[in-house]
Amino acid sequence: MAQRLRFTTHWVTGVLFAWLALVIVPAAGPPILDLYVAVADSNDRPLAGLTAADFVVRVGDAEQPVTSVKLATAPISLLFVNDTPIEDSQAVRRAFQSGIGSLATRNPGAQVGVLNWQRPTILADAGAQAAKPDPFDGALSSGYGLGIASLRAVEVLKTAPGRHVVLGLTGRRAFPIDPTEVPPSAIPNTDLIATLRASKSSFWVVEIAPILSADPNEPYFERAAWSSGGWILRITDDASALESAVDRLVDILLSQYVVSVQASSGQAAGTIRVGVTRAGAKVSTAEYPQG
Numbered sequence: 245m246a247q248r249l250r251f252t253t254h255w256v257t258g259v260l261f262a263w264l265a266l267v268i269v270p271a272a273g274p275p276i277l278d279l280y281v282a283v284a285d286s287n288d289r290p291l292a293g294l295t296a297a298d299f300v301v302r303v304g305d306a307e308q309p310v311t312s313v314k315l316a317t318a319p320i321s322l323l324f325v326n327d328t329p330i331e332d333s334q335a336v337r338r339a340f341q342s343g344i345g346s347l348a349t350r351n352p353g354a355q356v357g358v359l360n361w362q363r364p365t366i367l368a369d370a371g372a373q374a375a376k377p378d379p380f381d382g383a384l385s386s387g388y389g390l391g392i393a394s395l396r397a398v399e400v401l402k403t404a405p406g407r408h409v410v411l412g413l414t415g416r417r418a419f420p421i422d423p424t425e426v427p428p429s430a431i432p433n434t435d436l437i438a439t440l441r442a443s444k445s446s447f448w449v450v451e452i453a454p455i456l457s458a459d460p461n462e463p464y465f466e467r468a469a470w471s472s473g474g475w476i477l478r479i480t481d482d483a484s485a486l487e488s489a490v491d492r493l494v495d496i497l498l499s500q501y502v503v504s505v506q507a508s509s510g511q512a513a514g515t516i517r518v519g520v521t522r523a524g525a526k527v528s529t530a531e532y533p534q535g
Contacts, residue, residue: 277308279503280316280407280446280473281518281529282496288477289492290499291525300519301505308505316500319353321367321404323397325412326359326380327390328452328483335483336413337379339450343411343490345374350498357400359393365400390414390465391436394447398439407534408445409474409497413486414465415452437468444534446474448497450489453478473530503529 281299283291296310324344328336340358347354348371355367358380373379388396390412401408440447447469469476475496479485503518518529 276311277505277507277516277533279505279516279518279529280534281501281503281527282473282475282499283501283520283522283528284475284496284499284526285522286524286526288475288496288526290496291520291522292499294501294520294522298520298522299503300517300521301503302517302519303505303507308507310503311506312502312504314502316407316502317351319355319406320347320351320370320409320497321355321401321406322347322357322370322409322411323365323367323401324356324358325390325393325397325410327388327393328413328415332415332452332483332486335486339413339487339490340379341374342487343494344370344379346491346494347498348374353406355404355406359397359400361388361393361396365397367400367404390449394468395436395439398436398443398445401445402443408443410440410445410447411490411493412447412449413452413490414449436464437471440468440472441530441532444530444532446472446530446534448474448493449476450486450493451476451478452481452483452486470528471531473528473534475528 279301283294285291294313296313299310299313301308301310322344324340326336344356347356348369351370354370356370356373357365357367358373359365360381363381394410394412397410398408401410436447439445447465449465449469451465466476468474475493477489477493479489516531518527520527
């Protein structure tokens, strides 16, 4: 019997696909494409132990053989961006130290920086950052919205080693926003998505979401997360849930797979799609090979 599986906001039958943008696979290029793929269940818990038999990869209309699947272990360079109200400062600090502590333990060589517009942003050992009494050096809030601040973060990551990750926390306004009152500079449109792609960075977000809100950036941030191979989690308007949400997001990040596929030597441009044959699963992978 066919299974109904979900990817982002769409349903398919039999196989769940994460859609990727057009990627040119040149005839003279390398025959193997490595794709970072995150897979979680309907409760955003990572699905462990998947093998090549669990994945389906297509380039255009052609299915490509999956040659290997393994856990991604490359060191991570992560920049933390905060865009939450000042009253959430203690909860943000606890969430940061818990999530980054897990990153340090499970990803040897991981480096972390905290975006701060008042001083240079420096990447340092993740364990050392998590252990600092004040990891934010007295400046918790960047004072800029998540979109603009993330653009700055990606610029910093361009020269960093390993996998590039932007981890953002944001809290939506408690009342609807009139889009006509938002200055154009506050909404980055396609700038963030293009910059993430250029630097092969992924965008991971926890959003504290009050019931009454109308943030015009909401669908944009979701698109930036999924198209870059990241993930977005939304929690209710309760900062006490922030620590567990950040821990869950970092767990998904640390559970990414490297899915290697054999590309046809003469393959033309096509849309890359990665799917899993597990009911109810969600899949995220970048619109471009990151491996």
